[in-house]
């Protein structure tokens with residue numbers, strides 16, 4: 001399932017991307033741009049804006065009520081049959097929404113903290129923003145954060 005978030009849902013968009021979901025979000029996206037994107041790319045609109053929801057009646061949309069990104073994620077999960085898998089976590093850049101690529105750590109020695117370099121072998125990189133990702137302690141923190149919010153990843 002692919003999503004487009006309205007311009008107020010940046011933190012939810014980052015969570016969805018981190019979990020591997022293709023999620024379009026732009027800070028300067030107008031209602032029209034959101035609707036056009038949803039239609040052209042067959043994306044589900046996520047919004048808290050009832051006015052936007054009204055314009056999108058005939059389209060695929062989830063109207064959210066919470067202002068908290070994890071509660072919003074729960075609302076999406078309750079209303080759409082999305083499946084979250086550990087293997088999809090960190091496959092997509094949370095900033096750019098692009099799929100990340102595997103890299104050889106030897107080629108990026110200077111960009112990786114020394115203790116991470118020594119203990120972890122699997123690294124990926126976003127080709128757009130050049131951020132490098134690995135499954136370190138922050139992954140467990142993220143999973144704990146989701147679990148606290150009542151969300152489990154299969």
Ligand SMILES: [Zn+2]
Nearest residue numbers: 093096126129
């Ligand atoms: Zn990126």
